[in-house]
Amino acid sequence: MTEVTTRLVEASDGLQIAVHEQGPAEAETVVLVHGYPDNHTVWDGVAAVLAERFHVVAYDVRGIGESGVPDSTAGYRLPQLSADFRAVIDAVSPDAPVHVAAHDWGSIQTWESVTDPALGSRIATYVSISGPDLGMATTWLRERAHLGSSLRQLAHSWYVFAFQLPLLPEAMVRSGLLARFVGGGPRPTKDQVNGVELYRANFIGKVISPSPRPTDVPVLVLAPRGDVYVTVPLQTEAPRAYASSLVTQVIDGGHWVVAEEPELVAGEIAAFIEKEGSR
Template sequence: MTEVTKRLVETTDGLELAVYEQGPSDAPTVVLVHGYPDNHSVWDGVAKVLAERFHVVAYDVRGTGESGVPDSTAGYRLAQLSADFKAVIDAVSPDAPVHVAAHDWGSIQTWESVTDPALGSRIATYVSISGPDLGMATTWLRERTHLGSTLRQLAHSWYVFAFQLPLLPEAMVRSGLLARFVGGGSRPTKDQVNGVELYRANFLGKLLRPEPRPTKVPVLVIAPRGDDYVTVPLQTEAPRAYASSLVTQVIEGGHWVVATEPELVAGEIVAFIEKEDR
């Protein structure tokens, strides 16, 4: 069994992130970024497979697991989350670009880094699962050529608007209602409550000013066919105008496919890395 080590990495605003590493330290680095309402452990199955040949890094994003908690909603803005990602890769792979795979909100926040010209050279490949870039997604939703797909996605995203309200989401978490509607029943209540701030800090701004950015980083979008929250058309079509090297792959599975089908997901990640390394 691969040994997992833990270190703490300080962020630009003074919080500490819990970072977990396994696999050969001299191998290429793969960074795994989790979403809401998870912590790094959602990647355990995938990490175990990848660690046979890669230096695998997963971390608790701010507000979850063993990482620090911001004292305001502003602490969850995408720019800060991208700064957190940079702090992690600076610590674990200062001299070489990293491969990245991200899920749900982890994917949303990592698009911010992938499309940042200052960070593009630090990322060798990017695998996005169930988490589109908010600017790309908003622009796609505004297009009039696929009204049916847009309406289906909005129906899937009802909770995003509920999360903008004061007190209600926190009450839903503590009562167990949120777990019934959007999953997360086994996740710590603290992580579920803190994570609501991700939605409050970022969604309204992106709805008003999408401002999607391009990227030259090779991108693989893995779209689970049975995802209850992010439709296949949104995942696969929204980035087409912005990712110059884009591959899309529709797979069987639900939203938490990273936990339920770790070997499948790990295989897709490895195949994409190998393809881009040729």
């Protein structure tokens, strides 16, 4: 097992982002972005496998883990999350583009960077797992041709609407109800409460004005067939009109496949990097 080092990177608004690195520093860099209600440790198994060949970076999203906490909901908006991502990659790989893999909310926020023309040259490949771009997803859900799939996805996503309410999500966290619903290992109460702000800061705006953007970054969507929160059709179909170099693959596993099947996920990430690198 390789040694993990941690440093703090200053975001554009002065917040400190905790960045955890392992693997050979001279190798290509792979950045791993976690979702809700996790922190960077959800990637531990994947990171350990990838670190045999790559410089692996996993960071705690703002408000979570060892990173700083914004003082308002506005501090969790997608443009700021993308700015955090840029600060991290500029610190860990200033002279070369990075490969990125992201899960759940980490994937949602990373689409913001992948579709930003200013960041396109800084991202070599992108692997998205269980987290579609909000603009692409909203547009897909609105299309009449997808009515049946849309209704099934909305049924899976009831918690998104609950998270818009005041006090209720925090009460769910502190009562332990959210942990029973989500499953997995124990997570710090602070992380669970702060992470709710991701939903409050971003969903309503994207529902009202989706404005999906295209990207030429090579994208691999890994869609776990047993995901109870994000359906396979949404993950694989929503980006088709926007990602010019898109590969979709259905894999065995549930929503937390990154923690439950790390060797499978790491293998898919490495294979995609190899394939795109050989072009």
